[in-house]
Amino acid sequence: MRQIIFMLFTFGLFSCNQQTDNTKILQNRIDSLEIKLADTYKPGFGDFMSSIQAHHLKLWFAGKNENWKLADFEVHELMEAVEDIQKYQAGRKESEMIGIIIPPLDSISKAIKQRNSVLFESSYTLLTNTCNQCHSEVDFEFNVVKIPDSSPFSNQEFKPIN
Ligand code: HEC
Incomplete structure (x- = not known):
């Protein structure tokens, strides 16, 4: 035992x-x-903003040319960038405010669905003002965005192909 x-x-x-x-x-x-x-490696806040800057510009030329398919694509790229900031930059206090551009983006989406150029232009103006509103609230007021007047992307066609 x-x-x-x-x-x-x-x-x-x-x-x-x-x-x-x-x-x-x-x-x-x-x-x-x-x-x-x-x-x-994960992209920084500024990397996401540079991408947002490009899609903001492309969205304008797509909408102005009534290229609604491309405009829809660009709005979704902007939505994705917002989600990525919320996911990958959750630690930054500025990320809490990024959602303020969602209502103007929704309004642009509506304009695109309706193929409504007037609504597109007014929603785009609202979007651009909201970008600047956030910049000034997070002490980046020196970073002013505006409605673009020419595209630096000469290698991309903004007119619809058919
Ligand atoms: C959270 C609020 C917020 C919103 C909304 C916002 N930004 Fe920014 N943006 C920032 C911050 C913070 C920076 C500085 C990022 C950094 O630290 O590098 C910035 C930087 C930038 C820059 C400078 C990039 C560079 O390197 O020169 C551009 C351009 C820019 N934003 C464009 C936009 C556009 C266009 C929109 C709207 C579609 C927008 N932003 C919406 C917070 C915001």
């Missing part, structure tokens, strides 16, 4: 040690993954 108890005890100790070893291995893995994760 004593022998059996002794054997069980030793076995118990052995499996305990085994478990501590496994926990250590797992902890090491978690640590190295955390280091890798912290080093992973």
Whole structure:
């Protein structure tokens, strides 16, 4: 009987040690993954804004040319950029305000669906004013965006193809 108890005890100790070893291995893995994760590249707020700047401009020329398919595409690119900022820049306090451009974007979407140039223009003006409203509220008031007057993208056709 004593022998059996002794054997069980030793076995118990052995499996305990085994478990501590496994926990250590797992902890090491978690640590190295955390280091890798912290080093992973993610676009900064300014990177997203530069992309928003390009889509804001392309949206204007698509809408002005009544290229509604392209305009719809550009609005969705802007929506995606908003979602990406909320996801990848959640730590920045400015990200809490990014949602203010959603109502003007919705209004532009409506104009595109209705193929309504007048509504498109007024919603686009509202969008641009809202961009600047946010810039001034987050102390980037020196960063003024405006309705573009010419496209630097000479390699892209904004007129509809048919
Ligand atoms: C959260 C509020 C907010 C909204 C809404 C917003 N921006 Fe910005 N924008 C910022 C911040 C913050 C920066 C500075 C980013 C940085 O730290 O680099 C910025 C920077 C910029 C820049 C400068 C990029 C550069 O490197 O020169 C442009 C252009 C810009 N935004 C365009 C726009 C446009 C166009 C819209 C609307 C469609 C818009 N922004 C809406 C907060 C906002």
